Amino acid sequence: MDSADDSSLGPLTEGGPSAGFLDDGKNTIGSQLASRLREAIISGELEAGSKINLDKARKTFNVSLSPLREGLARLISDGLVEFQDNRGYRVAPISLANLEEVTSLREELEVFALRESIRLGDVEWEGNIMRALHRLNRTERDAARPETLEQWEALHREFHLTLISGCGKPLLLHFCSLLLNLNDRYRRVFLIRTSGDRNVGQEHSEIAQGAVARDVDYACEKLRQHIHRTGTNLRNHLATKGIA
Amino acid sequence: MDSADDSSLGPLTEGGPSAGFLDDGKNTIGSQLASRLREAIISGELEAGSKINLDKARKTFNVSLSPLREGLARLISDGLVEFQDNRGYRVAPISLANLEEVTSLREELEVFALRESIRLGDVEWEGNIMRALHRLNRTERDAARPETLEQWEALHREFHLTLISGCGKPLLLHFCSLLLNLNDRYRRVFLIRTSGDRNVGQEHSEIAQGAVARDVDYACEKLRQHIHRTGTNLRNHLATKGIA
DNA sequence: GCTTGACAAATAATCGATTATTTTGATACT
DNA sequence: AGTATCAAAATAATCGATTATTTGTCAAGC
Structure with missing residues (x-):
């Protein structure tokens, strides 16, 4: 066993x-x-x-x-x-059902948190987003070097948490952080590289731009799509490689 | 979990x-x-x-x-x-900010969970709701007898969890259960009696009816109002009695 | 007077050993 | 063969004692 x-x-x-x-x-x-x-x-x-x-x-x-x-x-x-x-x-x-729940809840909670952040976040919050975005986009994922993957994961997590850090809701942040953890496990276990039809860096940039521009609908929709695509992507890999 | x-x-x-x-x-x-x-x-x-x-x-x-x-x-x-x-x-x-966050998140998560439950719940789920509702409405809260308060709290919690038990999302249920715990503490600490303009039993009945009738919008709106009113009620008591 | 540092008391964290529970495996029985 | 039973082994839970850290106090020095 x-x-x-x-x-x-x-x-x-x-x-x-x-x-x-x-x-x-x-x-x-x-x-x-x-x-x-x-x-x-x-x-x-x-x-x-x-x-x-x-x-x-x-x-x-x-x-x-x-x-x-x-x-x-x-x-x-x-x-x-x-x-x-x-x-x-x-x-x-891990399971397909769990992955789908994590994705679904991220769409719900993280988007809600972003909405609140845009409503409440201050200038420092905006600055933190741009910094996190920059550092993330500056870091390449090189499958040959595992340490770059870990680095990217850490910065990616940091970016997503920073996005919603202005929401003023500690419990909500806690939930989102937890979901992000669960989600990242799927990526690290199953996903070495993003599918070719995505430009994840672009997606992150659009979300960040929308957020600092205080364009709620745009930013939230971009974030939701980003999460959803990641979920779909992971689901395919999970289905392909099978469940342990 | x-x-x-x-x-x-x-x-x-x-x-x-x-x-x-x-x-x-x-x-x-x-x-x-x-x-x-x-x-x-x-x-x-x-x-x-x-x-x-x-x-x-x-x-x-x-x-x-x-x-x-x-x-x-x-x-x-x-x-x-x-x-x-x-x-x-x-x-x-405890704090005003925390209470408001708990209320806000309950409105968001519990309503979402109810929506999913109505979409996915089976007949057994419906039956469980009606049973929980009946037992809750059969139990009177008598401030003179603390054991009736505890009993009511347990049944109230059971009712709310049963409402959303059909959603098929264990993590979401976990979050909601947690928020319910936090919320109930405010009520029990501040020994709340519902304000005169509310008929809580009626509110519960309406939510339950809407749920088993699969009327998503009606049930969800009623639940949201129910949570919101409770939050307002608690907030007033918290403000009155002061924060420790 | 205020800070600083040394020391003691209070409190938290960890360890090694013991107790309780579950799992495994062998035996006897139908 | 299959199943029930029971003892032994494996594993988890708990305890009492020890170690580490923080907090409180007080005196010396500035």
Whole structure:
């Protein structure tokens, strides 16, 4: 059953480009574990649906149960880990239905958040968008170099979160961040490259331009299409490669 | 997501109304603590914003740190507890801004979920709504008897969740359940009685009727108004009694 | 008077060991 | 052969004690 090779937990790398904003470097072991595990799951290093054996994980990470459970608990909040009393933890499975729900909810929530951001965002918010856009468009994804993929993923996530960061609704931002996590896992697991008929950089630019120009309908429609296309794209890959 | 999560009115009434298919409940100490703490927070027994001292809590509940942290971790997922590395836990604060966000998001998400439920729900879903409505309307809230308030709250929550239970979107249901929790805390903390110009029972009936009649626009509009009125009502009480 | 630093108390985080539950596997029985 | 039963192994949950960090206090120095 336990087809996920736990020995692959070994070479996990921390301290990536997304290392932190307010990170004092004084994190607890539980926090560090949460980060490492999150990255391992989103990157596909830990197979979707696989069981997480506490004892093996404990040895792999050289930690005790307490911080391990602590870290796993946070991933449950993120929707990346499932838990059952007395039966332990497992990596949240992926499925067509889940992908479609994530896409659908992103269309609903992220667009709503963008609408609110355009209504409420200030000049600093606009500036943050342009900066995030610029950094994203400046970064190329080179399938041959995995570190560029990770870099792009981090900046892409940053761009989308920045877009909606002006909405003034912390809970909504939390939901969107969570959905983005789930979505990114599908991309990193299934999608190396965007389909040829898309110019994703162009799409991002249009959304950003519409946002800072305060053109609600334009920006929201562009964002919705962007999310929808990504969903369709991912769905095709998922159907092609099959579900693990 | 949530493993064992149900209307758990801990010490008082057992054999609750919920028809349990997932009778997981209360296996581990951590689960029990999560339920007790959730109830304590939503009921206002634990003051919003107050610090949760692990050592005192450990003694209060006669448990060790491990299950205590376990339970608290779940409440973080619920948005009822906040956490900071090395600084421990505190009950999530309440505020006007938070209440308005909760109301706003409920209008957005719960209505969306109802729309999807009407589109996808089957006959069993319809039946569940009518049952939940009946039981809710049969239960009177008597301010003199707190147990009737708790009972009503449980049935009210059950009704709203049943309404949207046909949407086929587990994540969306999770979000809505979470928002309902947060919303109910405001009502219970501020010991609300509905304002005289409202007939809440009537409102519930109209929503339910519209739902089972598959009248999307009618049902959704009624639900939105219902949520909005509740929000306004709570806001007035919050403003009157002041924010802690 | 105010800040700074050292120290002590309070509190949180982690560990190693123990207890409880689930799963596995062998055996006996129909 | 299939199934029920029970013990052993695997795994999860919990505990008590220890370590690490933060917070509070007070005296020295500016």
